[in-house]
Amino acid sequence: MSIITATTNVKEPTSVLARFTLKGKKAVVTGAAGGIGRATSMAFAELGADVAIVDIPEKLEKSQKVAEEIAKRYGVKTIAVGTDVSSKESVDHMVEEVVAAFGTIDVVHSNAGIGAHGDGPDMDLEHWNKMLSVNLTGVMLVDTACANVMKAHKHGGSIINTASLSAHIINPPYKDAPAITCYTTCKAGVLHLTKSLALNYAKYGIRVNSISPGYIWSGLHQGLPSERCDFEESTVPVGHFGSLDDVTGPVALLATDLGAYMVGTDILFDGGVTIY
Numbered sequence: 001m002s003i004i005t006a007t008t009n010v011k012e013p014t015s016v017l018a019r020f021t022l023k024g025k026k027a028v029v030t031g032a033a034g035g036i037g038r039a040t041s042m043a044f045a046e047l048g049a050d051v052a053i054v055d056i057p058e059k060l061e062k063s064q065k066v067a068e069e070i071a072k073r074y075g076v077k078t079i080a081v082g083t084d085v086s087s088k089e090s091v092d093h094m095v096e097e098v099v100a101a102f103g104t105i106d107v108v109h110s111n112a113g114i115g116a117h118g119d120g121p122d123m124d125l126e127h128w129n130k131m132l133s134v135n136l137t138g139v140m141l142v143d144t145a146c147a148n149v150m151k152a153h154k155h156g157g158s159i160i161n162t163a164s165l166s167a168h169i170i171n172p173p174y175k176d177a178p179a180i181t182c183y184t185t186c187k188a189g190v191l192h193l194t195k196s197l198a199l200n201y202a203k204y205g206i207r208v209n210s211i212s213p214g215y216i217w218s219g220l221h222q223g224l225p226s227e228r229c230d231f232e233e234s235t236v237p238v239g240h241f242g243s244l245d246d247v248t249g250p251v252a253l254l255a256t257d258l259g260a261y262m263v264g265t266d267i268l269f270d271g272g273v274t275i276y
């Protein structure tokens with residue numbers, strides 16, 4: 001039996017900054033006409049990636065504006081694609097378009113999602129199915145279609161799914177409203193989907209991880225009563241909502257080689273909400 005001495009064959013650490021890059025990479029971001037997706041698209045572009053701005057066909061014009069804005073600001077290539085992530089046909093078509101434009105896919109932020117209006121145990125089945133199809137099935141369809149490109153092109157990649165603090169707790173209900181039921185179920189599903197895909201794809205060099213943002217001041221809050229937002233804010237130990245800047249850091253970490261050993265994990269950043 002040989003004894004391993006701690007200092008034998010330990011690789012020297014390399015530059016952190018040199019690993020914090022996406023130069024030459026090709027990225028896909030879903031929900032990219034919205035608050036968080038636009039922000040992470042900008043972060044990927046700033047780090048050197050070409051970015052496909054993916055959102056529902058109804059927002060194609062907005063997606064095109066985001067794509068133009070990012071291309072101009074960061075000097076990368078961008079395309080806008082109108083896609084419904086809950087439709088396999090639509091997702092497969094989006095992936096074909098991205099590969100035709102960029103050649104391949106290295107980084108994915110599977111982020112499209114819809115909010116919890118009317119959510120609760122007695123919600124319409126139609127509403128329940130719609131949320132599941134976007135927030136959970138949509139993530140699976142985008143991840144698997146993009147991973148199949150990475151596998152075929154034999155270069156690995158990084159896939160980041162947007163879960164939520166609602167994947168970890170049931171949000172405290174506002175006044176007499178029911179505790180949200182479907183949104184939390186979808187987002188908890190995203191955590192396990194992430195782990196399963198991570199296990200399936202690790203051997204191909206494809207890392208799948210998730211982020212769990214807390215209350216981020218962004219598009220998802222449009223249409224909510226301000227009193228409800230005040231209530232949510234009052235549950236945050238740091239005393240305020242998170243910003244888009246609070247999201248881009250964790251996503252950039254997972255996307256680049258700085259997160260090279262992060263596989264099937266979740267990064268939760270919520271200003272302390274889930275402490276208690």
Ligand SMILES: NC(=O)c1ccc[n+]([C@@H]2O[C@H](COP(=O)([O-])OP(=O)(O)OC[C@H]3O[C@@H](n4cnc5c(N)ncnc54)[C@H](O)[C@@H]3O)[C@@H](O)[C@H]2O)c1
Nearest residue numbers: 031033034035036056084085112113164215216218219220
């Ligand atoms: N804002 C928050 O407080 C918060 C907290 C935790 C998690 N999240 C999650 O972050 C993600 C982004 O949220 P946001 O705040 O940026 O919301 P947002 O409404 O600004 O953006 C979401 C985008 O997803 C798009 N989208 C909806 N359905 C789609 C579909 N079927 N196909 C393609 N795109 C579709 C919308 O058009 C929209 O542009 C969501 O998954 C949300 O659940 C948000």
